[in-house]
Amino acid sequence: MTDIFVVSIAAILALMIYTILYRENPAFRLGEHILVGATVGNAVVQAVFQIQNVAITKFQKGMETGDVTGILYIIAIILGILLYFQFSSKYRYVSKISIALMLAVGLSLSIRGLISVNVVGQIIGAMQPLNSVQNIVYLIGVVCVLLYFVYEKKVSNIIGPLPKIGRYVLMMTMGAYFANVLMGRVSLVIGTLNDLFVAPAYYFIPIALLIVIADSLSRRKIAGKKS
Amino acid sequence: MSIVFKKGTSVVLFVVAMIFFFDYFWKDPTLQGTATNLNNWVVVIAAFALGLGAYSLTVRHVQIIRKRGMLMPYSIALLVTMFTFIITGLVTHSISSPEYSFIYNSIIVPASQALYGMSSFFIASASYRALRAKSYESLVCLAAAMFILFLNAPIFGVINPILPSLGKIVWDTSISTGMRAILIGIGIGTLTTGLRIIIGQDKAPLGGGD
Amino acid sequence: MTLRESLSQNYKPIIYFILFVLIGFPLLHPLGLPLPIDQDCRDVYNKIESLKAGDVAVVTQYIGGGNRAELYPQYKAVLEHLLRKDGIKIILEEAGTESPVFSQLVLQELNAFKRKTYGVDFVDLGYIPGDEAAIAGLCRDLHALVSKDYYGTPIDQIPMLKDVNTAKDFTIVVDITASADSQFWLNQAYAPYRTAIALGMASAKVPDAYAYYKAGQIFGILESLKGAAQYEFLTGSPGLAIIGMDAQSLAHLYIAFLIVAGNVAFFMGRKKK
Numbered sequence: 001m002t003d004i005f006v007v008s009i010a011a012i013l014a015l016m017i018y019t020i021l022y023r024e025n026p027a028f029r030l031g032e033h034i035l036v037g038a039t040v041g042n043a044v045v046q047a048v049f050q051i052q053n054v055a056i057t058k059f060q061k062g063m064e065t066g067d068v069t070g071i072l073y074i075i076a077i078i079l080g081i082l083l084y085f086q087f088s089s090k091y092r093y094v095s096k097i098s099i100a101l102m103l104a105v106g107l108s109l110s111i112r113g114l115i116s117v118n119v120v121g122q123i124i125g126a127m128q129p130l131n132s133v134q135n136i137v138y139l140i141g142v143v144c145v146l147l148y149f150v151y152e153k154k155v156s157n158i159i160g161p162l163p164k165i166g167r168y169v170l171m172m173t174m175g176a177y178f179a180n181v182l183m184g185r186v187s188l189v190i191g192t193l194n195d196l197f198v199a200p201a202y203y204f205i206p207i208a209l210l211i212v213i214a215d216s217l218s219r220r221k222i223a224g225k226k227s
Numbered sequence: 228m229s230i231v232f233k234k235g236t237s238v239v240l241f242v243v244a245m246i247f248f249f250d251y252f253w254k255d256p257t258l259q260g261t262a263t264n265l266n267n268w269v270v271v272i273a274a275f276a277l278g279l280g281a282y283s284l285t286v287r288h289v290q291i292i293r294k295r296g297m298l299m300p301y302s303i304a305l306l307v308t309m310f311t312f313i314i315t316g317l318v319t320h321s322i323s324s325p326e327y328s329f330i331y332n333s334i335i336v337p338a339s340q341a342l343y344g345m346s347s348f349f350i351a352s353a354s355y356r357a358l359r360a361k362s363y364e365s366l367v368c369l370a371a372a373m374f375i376l377f378l379n380a381p382i383f384g385v386i387n388p389i390l391p392s393l394g395k396i397v398w399d400t401s402i403s404t405g406m407r408a409i410l411i412g413i414g415i416g417t418l419t420t421g422l423r424i425i426i427g428q429d430k431a432p433l434g435g436g437d
Numbered sequence: 438m439t440l441r442e443s444l445s446q447n448y449k450p451i452i453y454f455i456l457f458v459l460i461g462f463p464l465l466h467p468l469g470l471p472l473p474i475d476q477d478c479r480d481v482y483n484k485i486e487s488l489k490a491g492d493v494a495v496v497t498q499y500i501g502g503g504n505r506a507e508l509y510p511q512y513k514a515v516l517e518h519l520l521r522k523d524g525i526k527i528i529l530e531e532a533g534t535e536s537p538v539f540s541q542l543v544l545q546e547l548n549a550f551k552r553k554t555y556g557v558d559f560v561d562l563g564y565i566p567g568d569e570a571a572i573a574g575l576c577r578d579l580h581a582l583v584s585k586d587y588y589g590t591p592i593d594q595i596p597m598l599k600d601v602n603t604a605k606d607f608t609i610v611v612d613i614t615a616s617a618d619s620q621f622w623l624n625q626a627y628a629p630y631r632t633a634i635a636l637g638m639a640s641a642k643v644p645d646a647y648a649y650y651k652a653g654q655i656f657g658i659l660e661s662l663k664g665a666a667q668y669e670f671l672t673g674s675p676g677l678a679i680i681g682m683d684a685q686s687l688a689h690l691y692i693a694f695l696i697v698a699g700n701v702a703f704f705m706g707r708k709k710k
Binding site: 251259262263264266267269270273274276277322323328331332335336337338339340342343344347348350351352354355356358359360369372373376377379380381382383384385391398399401402403406407410 | 448449452453456457470471472473501502503504505506534535537538541565566567568570571573574577578581582629644645647648651652663682685686687688689690691692693695696697698699700703
């Protein structure tokens with residue numbers, strides 16, 4: 001019985017959102033707002049459970065056993081609460097200490113890894129033995145794109161047309177991105193339709209279509225009367 | 228007091244970043260312990276940060292409801308949904324409880340799937356009206372996209388086996404050249420921007436002018 | 438208004454309707470198109486197939502409502518493969534606020550609790566916030582970061598995690614995501630510890646992953662729904678992904694037709710002028 005309700009509500013919500021394909025309308029707006037509220041509510045629930053599991057449990061354990069590392073989690077809890085001073089115009093500067101800590105950890109972790117993975121790793125990947133046309137083309141392509149990033153326009157005869165070749169290579173990569181994004185978006189439609197082609201969800205499809213057709217005809221009638 | 232905080236944030240940023248940099252190269256147990264603790268503290272702060280959006284959203288939409296404008300019903304729906312999720316989750320103490328699963332599976336999954344998926348329809352109409360090969364660059368872009376379409380969909384292999392092979396060549400070339408250069412650029416860009424922020428030359432992420 | 442003018446102004450509903458039909462029809466009546474297997478998918482399968490008893494497989498996911506259709510079939514197929522093997526220690530971890538629900542769903546659908554013993558063969562660590570900091574914490578010292586699993590059991594009471602402390606103890610990591618945490622796992626697990634990583638990606642992130650694959654930094658990729666379908670085929674557990682590839686084929690054919698038709702119409706119109 002619960003499943004029937006889940007499927008029905010899911011179908012109605014999905015169709016409400018799909019009405020945007022027809023035109024901007026209150027049903028779509030309502031569905032959108034419900035989704036935003038649900039997503040944020042879910043995030044809050046997760047946050048509460050995580051604060052309990054990661055911080056409060058460790059702090060309590062630290063207090064019981066006298067473990068300093070656990071007791072120091074109170075600092076993390078206080079820093080987390082200080083984040084909310086962002087909403088105070090007078091004391092906003094208090095939240096910056098928490099932001100600074102997050103920034104410091106995040107940046108240093110990223111930089112440590114990115115140099116090795118993105119820079120060195122990819123350069124090694126590009127510097128393959130030049131014993132095939134493929135490898136030569138790949139190396140020239142990488143160099144051309146990097147030159148395009150540095151020199152957008154022709155600056156010297158030595159570099160010449162290489163940045164322009166880099167631009168074309170980038171266009172090719174963008175085309176590949178577009179094709180992949182399309183595949184991803186179609187997958188989501190497949191998922192939605194798969195959920196709609198299940199009883200009792202599929203009963204809502206003709207109802208939604210009838211509402212859209214009725215609205216379209218009534219708007220044409222009104223437009224016809226006005227003219 | 229505010230000056231102490233403002234100066235302090237730059238010091239904290241620098242010192243913590245240095246701890247992590249040295250930790251990467253020096254296998255010192257004290258340093259590693261400190262870095263691990265700081266890392267775990269950030270995980271806790273990140274959990275608190277999840278609630279910032281809820282607070283901000285509540286304030287904004289309560290203002291809209293107070294004004295009793297046209298958008299009032301939508302704001303009410305948003306807040307009711309948000310608090311329903313929060314109360315259900317906290318009362319049942321679990322996100323896998325039947326009640327929470329009910330509201331999660333009926334609302335979040337279908338709505339977000341539909342919202343993201345409908346862009347494929349917009350891509351379809353844009354493919355007909357907007358994607359024009361008006362210049363050589365756009366021609367290259369569209370041609371590459373077509374070849375990757377041949378690669379991604381099995382039906383093109385049925386139409387002619389050479390189509391996916393051509394797609395593979397374009398795919399390998401675009402990734403091994405363009406994508407590789409983009410990743411190198413991201414690495415170098417993150418390094419330079421990150422170092423500027425850590426040494427205090429760029430104060431924008433901390434609100435600027437501190 | 439002529440038919441041409443009417444079509445020119447009202448083309449959108451027609452395009453949407455045809456796309457809807459082309460995607461919906463194969464879901465009701467599968468076409469059974471052949472499915473070639475990509476080498477990057479096969480590499481993931483072969484690596485998991487080569488795992489021995491005692492190996493630790495970390496499967497982390499960032500599945501949400503907005504990418505469920507692409508990523509959930511990958512997650513299910515990979516877990517099905519891992520659950521078939523004896524003696525593998527499977528650690529599940531979630532990186533997104535919506536992700537824990539999908540872990541619970543997949544464990545139910547695959548009947549994991551009856552097939553294997555929780556705490557001995559698999560464990561769910563739950564959602565850990567913090568993005569790169571969370572992953573760094575897991576790789577550096579799992580026991581220091583996580584005190585309880587998803588069900589509230591203290592970590593030190595879970596037998597399979599006794600000898601699992603850092604990323605050095607992870608045999609493989611399979612990250613199923615549409616987000617930047619693929620980069621984070623490379624930064625925090627591959628760069629310092631050289632952990633073997635495979636990525637199950639949403640389609641928009643596949644180009645990034647493929648560059649890492651070509652450079653030998655990851656051992657395989659599951660490319661969106663296509664990768665999920667290929668993995669389902671390799672493991673002999675057909676599901677939504679294989680059926681969905683027929684719909685993908687028709688949609689792609691249609692989009693290719695629209696691009697060509699639109700450009701032909703544009704250039705013919707320009708010629709007349």
